[in-house]
Every structure is written in C-alpha cells, then in structure tokens.
Amino acid sequence: MTIKQPEFLPMSRDEMDALGWDQIDVLLVSGDAYVDHPAFGMALLGRWLVSHGYRVGIVAQPRWDTTIDIESLGRPRLFAGITAGALDSMLAHYTAFRKLRHDDAYTPGGRHGARPNRASIVYTSLVRQTFSGLPVVLGGIEASLRRASHYDFWTDKIRRSLLLDSKADLIVYGMAERSLLEVAKRVDEGTSLRGIAGTVYACRPPEIPAGAATLPSHEEILAEPKRLMDATLDLEAQMHQRDGIFVQQAGDRAVVMMPPPEPLESAELDSLYDLPFTRQAHPAYDEPIPAATMIQFSITAHRGCAGGCSFCSLALHQGRRIQSRSPESLVREAKRLTHHPDWDGAITDVGGPSANMWGARCTAPSGSVCRRTSCLVPERCPHFKAEQAELTRLLRRIASLPGVDHLRVASGIRHDLAMIEPAYATALITNYTGGQLKLAPEHASPCILRLMRKPDFRLFEKFLTLFTRESRGKGKSQYIVPYLMSAFPGCTDDDMRALRRWFRERGWQPQQVQCFIPTPGTVATAMFYGGIDPDGNPIPVARTDAERIRQHHILLGKAQSAPPPRKGPPKPKGPRKPSGRNRGRGSRGQ
Numbered sequence: 001m002t003i004k005q006p007e008f009l010p011m012s013r014d015e016m017d018a019l020g021w022d023q024i025d026v027l028l029v030s031g032d033a034y035v036d037h038p039a040f041g042m043a044l045l046g047r048w049l050v051s052h053g054y055r056v057g058i059v060a061q062p063r064w065d066t067t068i069d070i071e072s073l074g075r076p077r078l079f080a081g082i083t084a085g086a087l088d089s090m091l092a093h094y095t096a097f098r099k100l101r102h103d104d105a106y107t108p109g110g111r112h113g114a115r116p117n118r119a120s121i122v123y124t125s126l127v128r129q130t131f132s133g134l135p136v137v138l139g140g141i142e143a144s145l146r147r148a149s150h151y152d153f154w155t156d157k158i159r160r161s162l163l164l165d166s167k168a169d170l171i172v173y174g175m176a177e178r179s180l181l182e183v184a185k186r187v188d189e190g191t192s193l194r195g196i197a198g199t200v201y202a203c204r205p206p207e208i209p210a211g212a213a214t215l216p217s218h219e220e221i222l223a224e225p226k227r228l229m230d231a232t233l234d235l236e237a238q239m240h241q242r243d244g245i246f247v248q249q250a251g252d253r254a255v256v257m258m259p260p261p262e263p264l265e266s267a268e269l270d271s272l273y274d275l276p277f278t279r280q281a282h283p284a285y286d287e288p289i290p291a292a293t294m295i296q297f298s299i300t301a302h303r304g305c306a307g308g309c310s311f312c313s314l315a316l317h318q319g320r321r322i323q324s325r326s327p328e329s330l331v332r333e334a335k336r337l338t339h340h341p342d343w344d345g346a347i348t349d350v351g352g353p354s355a356n357m358w359g360a361r362c363t364a365p366s367g368s369v370c371r372r373t374s375c376l377v378p379e380r381c382p383h384f385k386a387e388q389a390e391l392t393r394l395l396r397r398i399a400s401l402p403g404v405d406h407l408r409v410a411s412g413i414r415h416d417l418a419m420i421e422p423a424y425a426t427a428l429i430t431n432y433t434g435g436q437l438k439l440a441p442e443h444a445s446p447c448i449l450r451l452m453r454k455p456d457f458r459l460f461e462k463f464l465t466l467f468t469r470e471s472r473g474k475g476k477s478q479y480i481v482p483y484l485m486s487a488f489p490g491c492t493d494d495d496m497r498a499l500r501r502w503f504r505e506r507g508w509q510p511q512q513v514q515c516f517i518p519t520p521g522t523v524a525t526a527m528f529y530g531g532i533d534p535d536g537n538p539i540p541v542a543r544t545d546a547e548r549i550r551q552h553h554i555l556l557g558k559a560q561s562a563p564p565p566r567k568g569p570p571k572p573k574g575p576r577k578p579s580g581r582n583r584g585r586g587s588r589g590q
Contacts, residue, residue, distance in 0.1 A: 003055060005050055005051070008283070009047070009058050011057070013072065016073065025055045027081070028081045029070065030083050033292075036279065038275075040086070041083060045139075048272060059072065061115055062123070071130045079184070081180065082136060083139050084119035084123075084142035088520065091519060094154060097549065108288070108289055143171045143172070145520045147163065148248050148521075149248060173199070173260070174239070174318065175264070195209075203256060214247055215230070215247065217250065232526040235521070236373070240308075274333075279337075279340060280296075295349070297346060297347055298349035299351075299398075306376060308372075310451060311488070322360045335401060345404065346404075353411070373523075377454065388420070388424035408432055425466060426466075430476070437478065439463070442484060451488065452485075467480055486515045488524065489527035491540075496554040504557075516528070
C-alpha cells in the first residue's frame with residue numbers, strides 16, 4: 001500500500017482526521033520534541049516507515065504522571081516504538097559531577113524537565129498501562145548502549161539489560177531502518193519477532209539459539225568487575241564484524257543479541273534523505289527548539305566512524321563502516337535548501353560523525369576478518385581508503401550552487417586523516433571554516449591517548465601549524481577549538497599538569513574541557529569500572545568526585561576546593577504541564 005507523505009507526521013487526532021487516517025499502524029514515542037528533520041531519529045524512522053506503506057503517529061515528550069498523552073492518537077494497529085531521545089536520558093539530565101542540568105536543547109524553549117529519568121522504562125510502562133498486549137520496541141542511543149548488563153554511573157551500579165528492566169518485547173539497536181521495517185512486517189503477518197538482525201530479545205535458557213556465543217553473565221560481572229571488559233569487547237567486535245549471536249544470562253532469563261543488519265547502501269541512503277522533510281519543528285510548538293535551530297540547514301553526508309575511540313558510542317551505534325550518500329544526493333539536498341522558506345543563504349554543515357570520512361571505505365579482500373579496534377590508530381590501516389580529494393571537489397560543487405552564499409563544515413574532523421591529504425586540509429581551513437574549527441586531540445599523554453584510541457599528539461601540533469599558516473596567509477582571524485578530557489581512566493594528576501603546561505606555554509586557555517563520563521556500553525566505561533585496560537592490566541582511575549574534580553580543575557587552572565560529599569543524582573522534578581498551543585491540538589507538544 002502506498003501512503004502519501006504528510007507535511008508533518010500527526011501528533012493529534014485532528015491531524016489524523018485531516019489525513020483521512022482512522023488508525024495509525026505504528027506509534028513512536030520520544031523524549032525529544034518532534035522536529036521534522038533527518039538529523040532527528042524519530043522523523044527519519046517515521047518517514048521511512050510511511051514510505052513503506054505504514055501510517056505513523058508521534059507522541060513527543062509525554063507527561064509521565066498520566067496516560068492521556070500516550071492514548072491521544074488511539075491504539076496503534078501494530079506496535080509502539082519508544083526512544084529516550086538523541087541522548088541517554090540520564091546524560092541529558094545530569095553533568096559529569098551528577099548535578100542537574102538546567103537546559104535541554106531538544107525541548108521547546110530549551111527548558112529542562114520535559115522527560116523523566118530512565119525514559120525508556122517510564123515510557124514502556126505508560127504504553128503497557130494504556131494499550132494492554134501491544135508489542136513495545138525500544139530503540140535509540142539509550143536502548144542500544146544498555147542492551148546488555150552495563151555500568152550505570154549515576155547509581156554506581158551494574159544494571160541488567162534495559163530489555164529486562166523495562167519489560168519491553170524487543171530492543172532495536174544501532175541504525176534501525178532495516179530492523180524496524182522487518183518488525184513492522186512480522187507484526188503485520190503475526191509471526192515471531194525473534195531472530196531479526198539488529199535486535200535483542202529475552203528468553204528462557206532452554207530457548208537460547210544453538211551456536212550462540214556466551215557473554216559473562218550479569219551475576220559474574222557483579223562478582224568480578226573485570227568481566228565487564230570481556231563483555232564490552234565482545235559486543236564491540238560483534239558490531240564491527242557484523243557476525244555472531246551473543247547471549248547473556250541474568251538470573252533465570254537470557255538476553256539474546258542478534259548480529260547487526262547490513263548497513264544501508266548509498267542508493268538506499270539517498271532515497272531516505274530524499275524524503276520530504278520540512279526541516280521545521282511541528283507547528284504545535286510556540287517556542288523554538290535549540291537543537292533544531294542549530295542544525296536546520298546542515299547536511300548529513302554519511303554515517304559511521306572508523307576511529308573507534310574507546311569513550312565514544314558512535315562506532316557502537318552507527319558502526320565503523322562508513323556509509324556515504326552519493327554526490328548527486330547531496331547536491332539535490334543543497335538545492336532544496338535554497339528553496340526553503342527560512343533559507344538565509346548559509347549551509348551550516350556538510351558532515352557526519354567525522355566530517356572528512358565521507359566516501360571512505362575498506363578495501364580488504366572480501367571475507368577477511370578484521371581484528372582491529374580502530375581503522376586509524378595506532379596508525380592508519382592500509383586497507384582504509386579515504387576520499388578527501390573527492391570530498392574537496394564535492395564541497396566546491398555545493399558551495400557554487402546558485403543561492404548558496406556560504407558553506408561551512410561544522411562537524412569535527414579527524415586531523416590525523418586530514419594531514420594525509422594536504423589539499424583537503426588547506427581547502428577546509430581557507431574556505432569552509434567559519435572562524436572556528438573543532439578538533440578533538442583530547443589529551444597529550446601517549447599512554448592516555450593509547451587508552452583513548454586517539455592519534456599521537458604531535459599530529460595535532462602539525463595540524464595546528466598548518467592551520468595557523470593557512471589562516472594567516474588568507475588574512476583570516478580563525479581559531480581551533482580543541483576538545484579535551486579530564487579524569488579519563490588511566491589518567492593521573494601529573495598527566496593533567498603536563499597537558500596544562502602545554503597550553504600555558506602557548507598562552508592558550510582551554511575552553512572545551514569535558515570531565516570523562518562513564519556512559520553505558522563503551523570500552524572506557526569498562527576501564528573505569530574494572531580499573532583495567534583492555535588487555536587486563538591494572539590502571540589508575542579517578543573514581544571519587546574529589547579525584548575527578550581535582551583533575552578537571554588542574555586543566556582549567558582553577559583553585560582546588562573540596563567537593564561536597566558524594567550523593568546520588570538529584571531527584572527529577574515532576575512533568576511540566578503543557579500550556580496553550582504547545583499541547584498540539586489534543587496531543588502533548590511539550
């Protein structure tokens with residue numbers, strides 16, 4: 001069945017009636033506000049399902065003390081898909097020092113408090129209360145990275161798979177287009193949801209698939225913290241090699257993790273991004289949504305990141321294999337932008353997880369097994385081929401389109417990769433840097449960089465020299481914004497002092513400094529929890545708040561002060577009541 005794409009996916013009964021829909025097939029519930037932009041997962045998956053003949057409705061940021069918002073569109077015919085949003089809900093709420101954040105870029109007005117802690121669990125409960133027996137599928141970054149037993153920094157405990165704690169039917173992890181479409185087909189046909197690539201389901205031990213590899217159980221990790229590293233490395237390898245079924249037991253239940261699906265090919269990505277996104281927030285909202293304003297005229301050129309940084313969830317969620325859109329698709333999107341009613345002449349970004357990985361590919365022989373944890377460190381794999389010369393031509397082509405006054409690359413780049421192609425680096429610096437360029441050296445210590453899976457700091461220094469020379473040669477006042485990290489596992493106070501000295505010698509005050517947050521599912525989090533490196537060797541870890549704050553202040557050059565006694569995260573406030581048009585004519589718009 002063919003369904004016409006609506007201007008916006010419906011958020012109210014009135015909108016359903018206007019479309020002639022008496023019932024939706026799939027309900028998508030999100031902790032983010034609804035912005036019809038391809039950078040927002042809910043909009044992307046919703047339009048993807050509509051393009052395959054399914055009617056999709058959205059409930060965005062529902063109140064969690066009532067089921068009124070969840071029931072506003074009626075019972076969906078097939079299933080409910082739930083995501084906490086673009087961030088893990090705990091990370092969205094709390095800082096590295098467990099202090100409550102005061103804003104939320106994915107909420108109208110940027111206000112905090114529109115989603116609950118552990119949103120996936122809360123929203124699943126709401127759907128269960130509202131629609132008895134309806135299949136519930138979890139997705140997004142929170143569900144993906146919590147699909148197995150994981151360390152939760154905010155409670156300092158190992159938690160079970162989110163699937164077990166939420167009592168959902170399925171987790172769809174990673175980029176979910178193929179998996180979610182298969183879920184819709186199977187629910188429609190009335191067949192089993194078990195065995196779908198890119199999904200996680202629970203069963204009793206006798207039902208574990210034959211040949212499945214066994215991860216350390218939940219109880220084994222509780223008894224021996226170092227076992228979390230074993231489980232994390234196995235899941236990382238599964239995501240990269242796209243092979244093997246893994247199972248993890250927790251009590252009398254088993255969590256079965258299917259291998260990821262094949263990524264979308266270029267033609268499929270092209271058709272996905274050709275869908276008619278309005279690039280605007282749903283008209284139910286009275287206030288601007290900060291994240292939407294920031295990325296309205298950005299273009300996603302590719303998915304995936306070959307870097308494999310040990311603290312980053314990107315490779316765990318999108319994979320290390322780069323999936324690039326065709327030049328023609330990117331040019332078409334740029335042309336569409338010039339006809340947008342809000343167009344101001346500037347494309348704010350053409351990029352992805354790392355902007356200069358567009359077109360990169362692995363040239364290893366078919367069937368070969370890659371055991372590397374990164375394509376770029378400790379040195380670039382000879383099979384990893386970047387296309388930065390072609391990327392330079394593509395940027396020039398887009399920048400020369402009628403109506404495009406400015407084109408910027410706002411995504412961070414891999415400076416080690418850029419140095420391989422000086423012509424690209426020069427073009428980026430002189431033509432596509434809008435005053436500031438984001439780089440992430442993260443640290444200067446060789447041993448810490450090795451644990452981070454980041455390149456030698458000398459490459460950052462070489463790029464900095466090139467950046468300064470090219471900027472001055474063009475008479476431009478431009479700056480590099482280096483992203484740095486304090487309190488990373490293995491890091492000592494002396495390491496932070498050495499990094500501080502490097503900046504002080506150059507009269508440079510660090511601005512973008514992030515204290516390491518052990519987010520679920522990453523190798524760095526397993527280092528933090530187990531006190532070991534990936535090879536099992538013991539490393540120093542700044543675990544207490546006093547140690548973490550001290551390292552952070554060393555880099556910032558702040559006076560030391562004793563932190564308050566460690567407590568758990570503050571209790572979240574209750575859901576805010578919607579007001580005025582923000583209710584979306586019967587639906588929850590806040």
